[in-house]
Amino acid sequence: MSVYVNENTKVIVQGITGHQGSFHAGEMIAYGTKVVAGISPTKAGTKFMDKVPIVASVRDSLEFQPDATMISVPAPFVKDAAYEAIDAGLKIIYILTEHVPFHDSLDIVLNAKRKGAVVFGPNGPGITSVGKCKIGIMPNKIFKKGNVAIASRSGTLTYEIVDAVTKSGRGESTVIGLGGDPVVGLNYIDVLEQFEKDPDTEQIVLVGEIGGSNEELAAQYIKKHVTKKVVAYITGRSAPPGKRMGHAGAIIEKGVGTAESKIKAFNEAGVKVADYPDNVPELLD
Amino acid sequence: MGKQIFRNYGIPVPNGYVVEKESDLKPFEKPVVVKSQILLGGRGKSGGIKFAKSQSELTQAVKELLGSKIRDLKVTKLLIEDMIKIKKEMYVSIALDRTARAPVFIATTEGGVEIESVAHEKIFTRHIDPLLGYSDFIGREAVAFMKLDPEIGKQFMKILPILYKIFMEEDCELVEINPLVITEEGSLIAADSKVIIDSDSLYRHKEFTVTDPEKTPLELEAQSKGYAFIELDGNIGVIANGAGLTMATLDALTLHKGKPRNFLDLGGTDNTDIVANAFDLVLKAKPTAILVNIFGGVTKCDTVANGIVMAKQKFSIKQPIVVRLSGVRDEEGRKILKDNGVDSYPTMMEAIERVVKLAGGN
Numbered sequence: 001m002s003v004y005v006n007e008n009t010k011v012i013v014q015g016i017t018g019h020q021g022s023f024h025a026g027e028m029i030a031y032g033t034k035v036v037a038g039i040s041p042t043k044a045g046t047k048f049m050d051k052v053p054i055v056a057s058v059r060d061s062l063e064f065q066p067d068a069t070m071i072s073v074p075a076p077f078v079k080d081a082a083y084e085a086i087d088a089g090l091k092i093i094y095i096l097t098e099h100v101p102f103h104d105s106l107d108i109v110l111n112a113k114r115k116g117a118v119v120f121g122p123n124g125p126g127i128t129s130v131g132k133c134k135i136g137i138m139p140n141k142i143f144k145k146g147n148v149a150i151a152s153r154s155g156t157l158t159y160e161i162v163d164a165v166t167k168s169g170r171g172e173s174t175v176i177g178l179g180g181d182p183v184v185g186l187n188y189i190d191v192l193e194q195f196e197k198d199p200d201t202e203q204i205v206l207v208g209e210i211g212g213s214n215e216e217l218a219a220q221y222i223k224k225h226v227t228k229k230v231v232a233y234i235t236g237r238s239a240p241p242g243k244r245m246g247h248a249g250a251i252i253e254k255g256v257g258t259a260e261s262k263i264k265a266f267n268e269a270g271v272k273v274a275d276y277p278d279n280v281p282e283l284l285d
Numbered sequence: 286m287g288k289q290i291f292r293n294y295g296i297p298v299p300n301g302y303v304v305e306k307e308s309d310l311k312p313f314e315k316p317v318v319v320k321s322q323i324l325l326g327g328r329g330k331s332g333g334i335k336f337a338k339s340q341s342e343l344t345q346a347v348k349e350l351l352g353s354k355i356r357d358l359k360v361t362k363l364l365i366e367d368m369i370k371i372k373k374e375m376y377v378s379i380a381l382d383r384t385a386r387a388p389v390f391i392a393t394t395e396g397g398v399e400i401e402s403v404a405h406e407k408i409f410t411r412h413i414d415p416l417l418g419y420s421d422f423i424g425r426e427a428v429a430f431m432k433l434d435p436e437i438g439k440q441f442m443k444i445l446p447i448l449y450k451i452f453m454e455e456d457c458e459l460v461e462i463n464p465l466v467i468t469e470e471g472s473l474i475a476a477d478s479k480v481i482i483d484s485d486s487l488y489r490h491k492e493f494t495v496t497d498p499e500k501t502p503l504e505l506e507a508q509s510k511g512y513a514f515i516e517l518d519g520n521i522g523v524i525a526n527g528a529g530l531t532m533a534t535l536d537a538l539t540l541h542k543g544k545p546r547n548f549l550d551l552g553g554t555d556n557t558d559i560v561a562n563a564f565d566l567v568l569k570a571k572p573t574a575i576l577v578n579i580f581g582g583v584t585k586c587d588t589v590a591n592g593i594v595m596a597k598q599k600f601s602i603k604q605p606i607v608v609r610l611s612g613v614r615d616e617e618g619r620k621i622l623k624d625n626g627v628d629s630y631p632t633m634m635e636a637i638e639r640v641v642k643l644a645g646g647n
Contacts, residue, residue: 075485075488076488076489099485100485101456101483101485101486101489102381102456102458102483102485102486103453103456103483103486106386106387106415107415109386110386110415110416111416114416137553137582137583138582139581139582139612139613141613142612152529153529154527154528154529154530155527155529155553155582156525156526156527156529156530156580156582157527157529157530157532157533158529159580159582159612160530160533160580160611160633163580163611163612180528180529182381182383182458183381183383183386187384207529209529209532210532211383212383212384213384214383214384217384233533235529235532235533235536236532236536237536237539238532238535238536238538238539238540238545239532239535240517275540276533276536276537276540276633276634277533277537277633278632278633278634
């Protein structure tokens with residue numbers, strides 16, 4: 001069993017002919033993901049890498065019975081692309097694009113929820129069910145099959161931690177990038193609920209950052225509902241208050257959402273917090 | 286700017302006009318407030334606001350303020366605004382609650398101060414379901430909570446839907462009226478405003494330009510070149526890829542008693558020029574050593590290595606450069622660096638220990 005996606009998940013790519021879309025679609029296919037179609041209104045009728053059919057609309061791709069989509073179109077067109085996928089009944093929507101206006105993200109996330117779809121991102125690395133399915137941009141070679149599930153708000157830092165877990169001789173079950181934007185589809189509680197139920201997962205790593213209160217809420221949830229071992233890493237502890245550090249998500253607003261508050265909340269929930277990314281494996285069983 | 290938006294949408298604001306030189310001044314008619322037009326919070330405390338009850342006071346205030354400096358910012362414009370007779374100051378705003386993924390409407394009768402300092406039980410807070418939008422029942426809840434006088438309540442209820450409309454139509458992160466003044470004549474007027482527009486939405490709001498009063502000149506230069514860059518007060522220049530990893534690098538440096546000079550996130554790039562030009566920015570911050578921390582993915586390690594070599598030659602860099610390369614094409618990248626006499630390491634910790642040693646004290 002696995003969470004959200006598995007070896008049978010059929011994926012389409014909206015924007016498969018773009019620079020990012022084509023590169024990552026190729027990497028996903030190389031990983032073993034079932035990419036069943038690409039969407040491009042202008043290139044319909046051709047094939048991607050000589051095998052994946054390209055069709056004009058998400059509706060046209062329904063003959064291939066897709067479950068999921070990767071959206072890699074410019075930010076002004078993301079809302080329309082996501083609505084197209086939601087309207088066609090797709091249940092997994094991953095948005096690679098960064099700089100999506102958050103008012104658009106709000107509309108996407110709320111309407112997805114209304115139609116029973118799950119949104120990964122915007123501006124995140126996607127989801128990898130190790131050895132089964134990768135939707136997104138995580139490097140193929142860092143994973144090893146194992147029992148550690150990882151959820152993170154960042155991209156490169158996630159790879160750093162996956163790499164450290166793999167190099168320690170352990171492996172991963174599912175790795176999820178929630179996205180670094182102010183409004184994203186999933187929070188830690190959503191994925192903790194899935195990881196707790198997942199028989200392939202025995203321990204969980206949460207990678208958090210300053211800003212907002214998602215980590216504090218996750219800590220409260222863990223205390224009450226999670227029986228599996230959870231460890232955490234929080235970045236941004238050296239950030240000066242009020243400074244935005246790249247992620248729109250990472251900003252300290254007058255004492256709320258500081259690293260100290262998050263570390264304290266985790267400690268109170270019995271979750272050990274690593275000082276450095278490299279230390280995460282040492283805290284795992 | 287915020288008040289201009291309010292005026293366009295029909296929220297009552299004080300009458301006023303802008304002057305850039307003394308000759309723009311209209312003859313004195315009634316008491317006015319002279320406000321320095323600089324993008325800084327707390328300009329009142331810094332002496333940027335003066336009151337004038339006569340022609341001579343007005344001329345005097347304009348003379349003193351025009352061309353003066355407030356926290357290093359030169360005052361080039363003044364707003365001359367009718368003085369309003371304040372009976373009470375309220376606060377109202379709509380902001381994004383990221384965790385709830387919804388706009389949140391905040392109001393209190395204790396306005397005119399920082400909202401953080403108001404007692405929690407005096408603040409009306411309510412999320413607005415974006416699918417339902419604003420509806421008058423929300424305003425009625427607020428009026429009842431704040432026990433507003435019925436006439437003031439009626440005026441308040443007229444402002445709220447406009448505020449929500451601005452929040453949605455202008456892609457705002459925050460729309461705030463503080464203070465929302467109840468005048469002695471019994472009308473509501475927005476005496477001060479703050480509107481923050483989501484920078485990612487500026488492509489559809491071409492009438493606005495990006496201004497961030499808290500950015501340094503070097504940060505503005507970096508922004509114009511497309512880098513996420515923040516100046517800090519240490520001595521070690523930092524270049525990394527990904528906001529999370531860059532922050533983690535600063536944290537690790539700090540835990541090792543190193544002092545970062547900056548935050549620079551290369552983002553996902555596979556372009557040697559972008560890497561090389563990042564050094565140009567960091568060098569302008571005059572660090573004593575530079576740390577490059579890359580976990581290769583979309584950004585390939587050999588591209589970064591070539592960018593570093595290019596920068597070293599182009600900018601004749603004297604400071605020691607310590608590089609950590611791991612991930613896609615790390616072996617190739619490390620070979621390029623070795624051939625060009627640059628230290629590189631496979632792990633973050635080794636690189637951090639090395640750079641802290643080379644950078645020396647502050």
